Amino acid sequence: MDLSEVPTPALVLDRSRLDANTRFMAARATELDVRLRPHMKTAKSADVARVATAGQFGGITVSTLAEARYFLAHGFTDITYAVGLAPGRIDEALALVRNGAKLNVLTDSPAVAAALAGRAAATTLPRPLSVLIEIDCGDGRGGLQPDAPELTGLAGMLDAPKLQLAGVLTHAGHSYACRSRDEIAGIAEQERAAAVFAAGRLRAAGHACETVSVGSTPTATHAHELDGVSEMRPGVYMFGDLDQVGLGSLPLERLAVSVLASVIGVYPDRVLIDAGGLALSKDASAQRHGTDIGYGLVMNLQGELLPGAHVAKANQEHGIVKGVQQLAPGDRLRVLPNHVCMTAAAHPGYYVVEGGTQVTARWPRINGWEQWR
Amino acid sequence: MDLSEVPTPALVLDRSRLDANTRFMAARATELDVRLRPHMKTAKSADVARVATAGQFGGITVSTLAEARYFLAHGFTDITYAVGLAPGRIDEALALVRNGAKLNVLTDSPAVAAALAGRAAATTLPRPLSVLIEIDCGDGRGGLQPDAPELTGLAGMLDAPKLQLAGVLTHAGHSYACRSRDEIAGIAEQERAAAVFAAGRLRAAGHACETVSVGSTPTATHAHELDGVSEMRPGVYMFGDLDQVGLGSLPLERLAVSVLASVIGVYPDRVLIDAGGLALSKDASAQRHGTDIGYGLVMNLQGELLPGAHVAKANQEHGIVKGVQQLAPGDRLRVLPNHVCMTAAAHPGYYVVEGGTQVTARWPRINGWEQWR
Numbered sequence: 001m002d003l004s005e006v007p008t009p010a011l012v013l014d015r016s017r018l019d020a021n022t023r024f025m026a027a028r029a030t031e032l033d034v035r036l037r038p039h040m041k042t043a044k045s046a047d048v049a050r051v052a053t054a055g056q057f058g059g060i061t062v063s064t065l066a067e068a069r070y071f072l073a074h075g076f077t078d079i080t081y082a083v084g085l086a087p088g089r090i091d092e093a094l095a096l097v098r099n100g101a102k103l104n105v106l107t108d109s110p111a112v113a114a115a116l117a118g119r120a121a122a123t124t125l126p127r128p129l130s131v132l133i134e135i136d137c138g139d140g141r142g143g144l145q146p147d148a149p150e151l152t153g154l155a156g157m158l159d160a161p162k163l164q165l166a167g168v169l170t171h172a173g174h175s176y177a178c179r180s181r182d183e184i185a186g187i188a189e190q191e192r193a194a195a196v197f198a199a200g201r202l203r204a205a206g207h208a209c210e211t212v213s214v215g216s217t218p219t220a221t222h223a224h225e226l227d228g229v230s231e232m233r234p235g236v237y238m239f240g241d242l243d244q245v246g247l248g249s250l251p252l253e254r255l256a257v258s259v260l261a262s263v264i265g266v267y268p269d270r271v272l273i274d275a276g277g278l279a280l281s282k283d284a285s286a287q288r289h290g291t292d293i294g295y296g297l298v299m300n301l302q303g304e305l306l307p308g309a310h311v312a313k314a315n316q317e318h319g320i321v322k323g324v325q326q327l328a329p330g331d332r333l334r335v336l337p338n339h340v341c342m343t344a345a346a347h348p349g350y351y352v353v354e355g356g357t358q359v360t361a362r363w364p365r366i367n368g369w370e371q372w373r
Numbered sequence: 374m375d376l377s378e379v380p381t382p383a384l385v386l387d388r389s390r391l392d393a394n395t396r397f398m399a400a401r402a403t404e405l406d407v408r409l410r411p412h413m414k415t416a417k418s419a420d421v422a423r424v425a426t427a428g429q430f431g432g433i434t435v436s437t438l439a440e441a442r443y444f445l446a447h448g449f450t451d452i453t454y455a456v457g458l459a460p461g462r463i464d465e466a467l468a469l470v471r472n473g474a475k476l477n478v479l480t481d482s483p484a485v486a487a488a489l490a491g492r493a494a495a496t497t498l499p500r501p502l503s504v505l506i507e508i509d510c511g512d513g514r515g516g517l518q519p520d521a522p523e524l525t526g527l528a529g530m531l532d533a534p535k536l537q538l539a540g541v542l543t544h545a546g547h548s549y550a551c552r553s554r555d556e557i558a559g560i561a562e563q564e565r566a567a568a569v570f571a572a573g574r575l576r577a578a579g580h581a582c583e584t585v586s587v588g589s590t591p592t593a594t595h596a597h598e599l600d601g602v603s604e605m606r607p608g609v610y611m612f613g614d615l616d617q618v619g620l621g622s623l624p625l626e627r628l629a630v631s632v633l634a635s636v637i638g639v640y641p642d643r644v645l646i647d648a649g650g651l652a653l654s655k656d657a658s659a660q661r662h663g664t665d666i667g668y669g670l671v672m673n674l675q676g677e678l679l680p681g682a683h684v685a686k687a688n689q690e691h692g693i694v695k696g697v698q699q700l701a702p703g704d705r706l707r708v709l710p711n712h713v714c715m716t717a718a719a720h721p722g723y724y725v726v727e728g729g730t731q732v733t734a735r736w737p738r739i740n741g742w743e744q745w746r
Contacts, residue, residue: 007461007742007743008459008461008742009742010742041689041690063689063690064690083637083647083690083691084637084638084645084702085637086381086635086636086637086647086702086703087635087702087703088380088381088635088703108638109638109639109702111701111702111703112702115703134638140643140693141645141686141688141691141693142637142638142645142691143638173688262459262460262461263459264456264457264458264459264515265457265481265482265507265515265516266482270513272457272514272515274456274459277656277715278715278718279742281654281655282654282655282656282657282712282715283650283655284655284657313514315514315546316414316436316714316715317414317436317437317456318456318514318515320513320514328484329457329459329460329482329484329485330459330460330461330484330488339655341650341689342650342651342655342689345651345719346718346719346741347741348741368719368720368721369380369381369382369383369652370380
């Protein structure tokens with residue numbers, strides 16, 4: 001099958017670029033002397049996870065328990081669920097451990113810790129459920145401040161039967177707001193220092209703290225050193241997107257995912273494509289890096305960038321492309337997304353190519369939250 | 374089942390508000406003396422379509438051929454696919470006619486018309502494939518200008534075996550950019566006038582033009598009259614969203630869809646919920662109507678608005694809620710979305726309530742484009 005025959009809109013993954021991106025991050029992990037626990041929230045694919053974990057210790061990060069179940073079923077056992085655990089999901093977490101996962105969950109809440117200790121004590125588990133304490137390194141999303149007095153008390157609550165305090169985890173989400181590599185390197189140091197300081201406090205209070213986990217693609221790319229850190233958890237680096245190009249995480253030529261679209265209307269100043277707000281997402285993040293980005297830059301079917309071409313507007317099923325010429329209805333284009341985590345989530349999987357237009361595989365994704373179970 | 378037990382994030386549909394919204398639009402259709410062909414692109418649900426078409430002529434509008442197949446399988450035969458037909462989808466359209474649909478497709482392109490005529494002639498159909506010509510009423514998305522010289526030539530190309538020129542269709546998408554009801558009423562008149570003028574030109578050239586189709590929720594709500602129009606195709610009115618409230622399409626109290634979320638973190642100035650950019654969408658459209666809207670206004674579990682509470686930031690699986698107090702992990706909130714067409718698309722279906730928190734039904738949705746067939 002060729003990309004010219006794939007029903008549109010569809011997600012295309014260039015395997016050769018994925019390989020280059022995973023090689024880059026593997027080299028970074030070696031350089032920084034930390035384990036790489038790739039975050040699968042972007043790719044949501046066991047096939048991609050196999051590429052991203054090749055040569056690594058095998059642990060992964062996930063953003064939903066639906067992902068955790070999926071990856072466990074595909075042979076990935078060492079899983080960190082890096083979103084604060086909702087009390088209503090404790091039984092699901094315990095079920096994953098019963099089914100063979102070495103699961104790490106995350107909290108910063110005494111109420112959740114108490115509920116975890118209570119539920120774990122009342123169940124049979126082949127191994128303890130690991131718990132990480134979330135630290136806020138300046139992002140202002142989740143986590144305790146590194147110097148929060150409650151930190152050691154929370155650790156004490158997790159010193160309970162069938163639980164294991166694994167360590168601390170932080171995420172420098174504020175690295176996405178940076179304007180330069182130096183600024184990102186500064187945030188990376190803030191991220192490292194916050195996690196290492198909190199870990200030191202736990203150890204000083206007599207707690208084990210094996211895991212000191214940091215990570216975002218910008219900080220993993222630009223950190224000068226990660227002394228005292230045990231692992232990093234970048235995710236979007238596998239594919240990249242226009243926002244990451246703007247942040248200097250990778251060059252445009254390494255963007256691995258695009259949305260294949262068909263031209264459905266041709267006008268003097270624009271063409272319409274059948275990829276709109278749903279197929280591309282309405283994420284406008286990359287627009288801050290420059291004009292004429294809109295909802296994505298546009299390539300031809302072969303993956304060559306068309307200079308100046310971009311999706312200027314996105315309605316539900318319509319993309320309005322400006323800056324293209326000499327196209328006819330039925331012609332195909334490929335859109336590089338602003339924020340690939342959002343874009344990919346609308347699609348059931350990837351049509352995999354290796355540099356050209358020949359589809360060599362189809363790789364499914366695990367989307368959503370399994371609400372209908 | 375009660376909303377307090379539903380796995381989060383999840384989509385909640387308040388049936389009593391859906392009923393009020395569909396009654397409102399049915400009354401508008403009567404008042405304006407046009408047929409109502411509800412656009413199912415927002416709801417994507419046969420259950421909702423049954424409510425929206427009750428008492429109407431039964432025709433519906435769809436935004437994908439996946440929707441067309443789904444609704445046909447659920448007994449809806451009179452279907453308008455209101456997105457310009459991609460040449461690569463002609464065979465799918467013909468298959469729908471063979472399977473019993475009275476399908477109307479849309480184009481403004483001589484190339485597509487020629488391809489349609491060629492493919493239709495070469496196949497056996499129980500009835501002709503209806504074709505509508507798309508007219509641009511000022512939105513600048515798709516369609517011929519109402520006075521375009523090519524209009525009658527295109528109509529002539531559609532006067533072909535097994536095709537039937539059904540009429541003209543236009544969509545005033547630019548009504549979404551309006552700032553007042555009067556301005557929307559002005560766009561509604563522009564929409565009406567464009568479609569009626571184009572229809573008049575076709576009739577003067579000897580073509581039948583049974584269908585004169587207009588529609589958007591803002592223009593359907595605020596139009597003064599629709600003389601010469603045969604049908605309207607609003608869609609988002611069934612649920613409403615914060616953008617439509619800002620546009621004056623309905624009051625906040627009639628918003629029928631919300632995203633149920635659990636609190637996963639509590640901090641002095643914010644709480645975290647497990648509904649982020651994927652569960653809510655990154656559509657920021659309603660933000661232009663006021664401050665403190667963010668990615669949605671926040672209600673309690675019972676559906677009562679919490680004054681000042683809103684999702685200030687949305688990461689992939691995290692929503693940062695500001696303006697709430699006295700919450701604990703595990704508490705539940707409901708978020709009113711900016712743009713419900715985008716938000717709903719991330720979810721497999723609706724947990725239906727009737728004013729309270731008791732779930733009375735689950736209604737599935739038809740998402741995506743069936744790329745994996």
